[in-house]
Amino acid sequence: MENPSDAVVTSAVVEAPVVLEEALPARIIDIAKFEGKRVQLKGWLYNIRSSGKILFLQVRDGSGIIQAVMVKKEVGADLFNLAKGLGQEASVIITGVVRADERSSIGFEMSVDGLELVCNSVDYPISPKEHGTDFLLDHRHLWLRSKRQHAILRIRAEIIRACRNYFDEHGFLLIDSPILTPAACEGTTTLFGTDYFDQKAYLSQSGQLYAEASAMAFGKVYCFGPTFRAEKSRTRRHLMEFWMIEPEMAYIDLDDNMAVQEDFVETVVQTVLKNRMDDLKTLERDTTFLEKVKKPFYRVHYDEAVERIRKKGFEFPWGEDFGADVEAALTEDFDKPFFVHRFPAKVKAFYMKRDPERPELALCSDLLAPEGYGEIIGGSQREDSYDELIGRIREHGLPEEAFSWYLDLRKYGSVPHGGFGLGLERTVAWICGLHHIRETSPFPRLLNRMNP
């Protein structure tokens, strides 16, 4: 700047007609609308590749990933070197012009003309190469930033939305059940205990009993919330904490109950296929089985299921509940979800109504997903007779006092009723085609794992 002639040249550049137009705030998901426009993206650096005088920045903003191309001679050495030194997951605000490009997987790229470093990221633990699940679960808070997890969690959100919409649009009222409860709902599984001032309390394992009370008040209701099981199960189908949607309906029988379930499940699956095909592709999900999820679903009586199992070579005594191997073998027979109904009452919960034609059977059903996924719904018609129900409670050795309010429902205008519970995470695993349930939850609670 000592030389006055330099100043003249500098000001000439500033006032030249190459002044950039204002950058429009944009998100990658609707980048197509901005073709030819200069935009501003706020995001994180997903990956970076360098070719000497040209940089390829993979930038994600939570809605998608775009390749932003930076050329050294266009942006100058300072900015170029700054960008070159960025770490994976550095937060950046970039500006540039959007243009169509056939080489891009999303059809568009961006030519960068500006980059602001918000915060650098040094030694990011999750590299683009493969990692073990244990390591990834330790870094779940960062793992959430990767493509595959985005696809799964978007599908999860879509499934939740579809579930809520279905019941909201079919005359059900949302009535949430309490999470802190005084006693076991079903009396079988182990519960997480906690302290309720000077009283013992438990985390809810099901909202069903409360849903029944609500159904007697509003006719058709559903609850949707977390449930907790303290079972020490370590399998690919179990979580300690999971979400369950539990509709309950007054004046229905077992057949009505199954009809609602198949209509509901068909709607949820078809909605995901319609709205989240990109994410299913990211997961490389073969959707042929999902396309077939249309009613009616098959209805297999327990007696028939036992016959099918025996034909497959299992020595299966009538009266038992199905183990995992038997259940998986049974799903081989069907190309879409199917019901197994009327299980022997002695292997089922105390509140289920008996089949009047065969009192050794319960009016219940499980809905099993194909492709080996197995049970996603358990449902039943509930016992509506006071005398029958109190007999069951005594047979099971349950504390009568704790169930007095539940018995009241059979005292004051009892009606035939029923409902079911759909396990959200199992449904997500099935629709996404996942091997293990743990990726279906943003922060899964597993045996021996509560962090992060």
Added chain:
RNA sequence: UGCGCUGUAGCUCAACGGUAGAGCAACCGGCUGUUAACCGGUAGGUUAUAGGUUCGAAUCCUAUCAGCGCAGCCA
């Protein structure tokens, strides 16, 4: 809780009784169309922990700890 499997560099793995190695990540350098980029170089280790067998142990044995898989339970 039972049975089985596994703990080696930040990560994914190799070395299977004889000097602990590779790819990726990190760092330095090269490259104007890369897309799990590539090429060259540097650094990185009390082989989960504690005992034992052996001239010699990552490797064989025992215990402990941690993780994974399957089962039971269920959604």
